[in-house]
Amino acid sequence: MDRENRRIGLWIIISLLALVLVIFVIVNLPDRNIHLIFCDVGQGDAILVTYKNNQVLIDGGLPQNYGRLLSCLSSKIPFWDRTLEVVVNTHPDEDHFGGLTEIVKRYRIVNYMHNGYDNSQSWRFEEFKKSLIDKKTCSKVNPPIEAFSIDKLYFESHFSFLDKNQPSGQLQPKYFDKNKECLQPEFKKETDNLNNSSIVLQLNYGDFDALLTGDIESEIEQILVWRGLIEPVEILKIAHHGSKTSTTKELLSAADPGMAVISVGENFFGHPAEEVLERLKKFQIPFLRTDEVGTIEIVSNGHKWWLN
Numbered sequence: 001m002d003r004e005n006r007r008i009g010l011w012i013i014i015s016l017l018a019l020v021l022v023i024f025v026i027v028n029l030p031d032r033n034i035h036l037i038f039c040d041v042g043q044g045d046a047i048l049v050t051y052k053n054n055q056v057l058i059d060g061g062l063p064q065n066y067g068r069l070l071s072c073l074s075s076k077i078p079f080w081d082r083t084l085e086v087v088v089n090t091h092p093d094e095d096h097f098g099g100l101t102e103i104v105k106r107y108r109i110v111n112y113m114h115n116g117y118d119n120s121q122s123w124r125f126e127e128f129k130k131s132l133i134d135k136k137t138c139s140k141v142n143p144p145i146e147a148f149s150i151d152k153l154y155f156e157s158h159f160s161f162l163d164k165n166q167p168s169g170q171l172q173p174k175y176f177d178k179n180k181e182c183l184q185p186e187f188k189k190e191t192d193n194l195n196n197s198s199i200v201l202q203l204n205y206g207d208f209d210a211l212l213t214g215d216i217e218s219e220i221e222q223i224l225v226w227r228g229l230i231e232p233v234e235i236l237k238i239a240h241h242g243s244k245t246s247t248t249k250e251l252l253s254a255a256d257p258g259m260a261v262i263s264v265g266e267n268f269f270g271h272p273a274e275e276v277l278e279r280l281k282k283f284q285i286p287f288l289r290t291d292e293v294g295t296i297e298i299v300s301n302g303h304k305w306w307l308n
Contacts, residue, residue, distance in 0.1 A: 034153065034205040035308070036235065038296040039072035041065045042265030043241065044095035047212060048076055049203060054150045056086045058201065058212060060099030063124055065265075069099040070106070072295055083108045085150055090198040090214035092119035092187070095241075097128055104131040109138075116141040117197050118187040132185045139185035152302075156202045195240060196220050202233070206302020211255055213239035213246070221251040230254035234305050235298055238262045238280075238287070242272020252283045258305075260287040261296055 032052065039046040041061030046069050049056040055077055061069050087109050089097045101124070103109070112132060119125040132139065149155070191197050198214025211233045213221075217240065224230050236257035239246035241264040260280055264271050272289065280287050288296050297308040 033299050033301050034208065035076065036203070036210055036298040036300070037072065037076055038237070038261050038263050038290055039069055040265075040290040040295040041068045041072070041099060041263075042291075043267045043271070044098065044265065045090070045214070045237075045241075045263045046072065046099060047237065047263075048073060049153065050076060051151060051153050051205070053081065054153065055081070055084045056088065056150065056153070056155070057084050057100075057103065058088045059090055059096040059214075060101075060103055062095050063098030063101065066099035066102040070102060073103075073107075076297075082106070083110060086111045086113060088113045088199060088201065089115075090200075090212075091115055091194045092117055092122070092125050093194050093215065094119075094122055094124060096215070098124060101128045101131050104128075104135055104137065109135070112137045112139045112185065113199070114139070114141060114185070114187075115189075115197050115199050116187060117189045117191055117194065119194065120190065129185060129187060137185065141186065153203065153205055156204070193217075195245075198239075200224065202231075205300060208300035208302055208305050209233040210235035210237070210298075211257070212237045215240040215243075215246075217243075217245040218248045221246065221248050225250045225254045232256040234258045234300070236260045236285075238272070238276065240271075241267070241269075242276045242289075243269065244273035244275050247276045247279060249279060249283075252279065252285065257285055259298075260285050261298075262287060262289045264289055264291050266291070 035050040037048040037050070039048060039061070042065045044061035044065065045059040046061040047058040049058070057073070060066070084103070084107050087100065087103065089100060089112070195215035195217055196219065198216045200214055200216060201212040203210045203212065209231070211230070213236070221239070230251060231254070233255050234257065236255050238260050242262045262272050290296060299306055299308045
């Protein structure tokens, strides 16, 4: 009798554990909304975009803060999903590529997109390049203007520093999950202004748009506006962590965002600059800062958007 009771008790425990596991999996299943997540990685950028089972990571923060990046990703991506469909490094400054070295080691990266520029002054960038090559990561240099699509997510990228006369126009999106050009990463170009080499991404999902500006400065902002490439968006990522060299009135007027996000941490550069904050207030643009509120998650169903 005791043996029978123990057997029944064991089956009850196993059944309860199985039920808990099923509930846990169901709760963690992705919804059909887009999640735009500005990870709090201190002084740096790391933006995660998730939609169903697709993930796009844009930049990775400083190398010493990779633990904060991994924590952000593990809290926003189901534990069984170790694949990032696209990783974009907007430009090879340490506060943008630093944490990506650990990401390459721990996740499968289907596509890596970059601007082709080297940072020969950073031994950490040499380490990062080696990690990409060792993992045989599929790589693609971003041309001046391109569009790519993953499911219903549409990204339009602008790379003005390469060709300031590149014409605008309707782009035919390339699908990164189909017919990809798989090449070994190559970093052949040098520049004395890595900030202005930043890839700028506009994300679209239904009626929801976000402009992600990397570290571009006023010159590039004004070129993008002049070329008619900046349209009204719901969310604007403030360029260069709120530096006074960026966030011109021309950009704010053209983008007319519903909200701005400043990805920033403790620093010696005066970021975000007081004049930038005053400009945002003058244009009546509400803004959030990762150094004040931590990781910022914006959710949209393609029609409305809200803070999670």
